[in-house]
Amino acid sequence: xxxxxxxxxxxxxxxxxxxxxxxxxxxxxxxxxxxxxxxxxxxxxxxxxxxxxxxxxxxxxxxxxxxxxx
Numbered sequence: 001x002x003x004x005x006x007x008x009x010x011x012x013x014x015x016x017x018x019x020x021x022x023x024x025x026x027x028x029x030x031x032x033x034x035x036x037x038x039x040x041x042x043x044x045x046x047x048x049x050x051x052x053x054x055x056x057x058x059x060x061x062x063x064x065x066x067x068x069x070x
Contacts, residue, residue, distance in 0.1 A: 020027070
């Protein structure tokens, strides 16, 4: 394969096989949801993420005057 002796068709089959192999859990989940008749977007509404309240920076800086001699 590294020497260029792989046919394009065989390479495509390998790529598709990798997608199927690594996507198997998602594919199975979709099939099971279809069999059960569930909505693919989920039946539970998703709550918005909590809003982070910005805080002021700390007033103490241990490195503020470290290089300045007194």
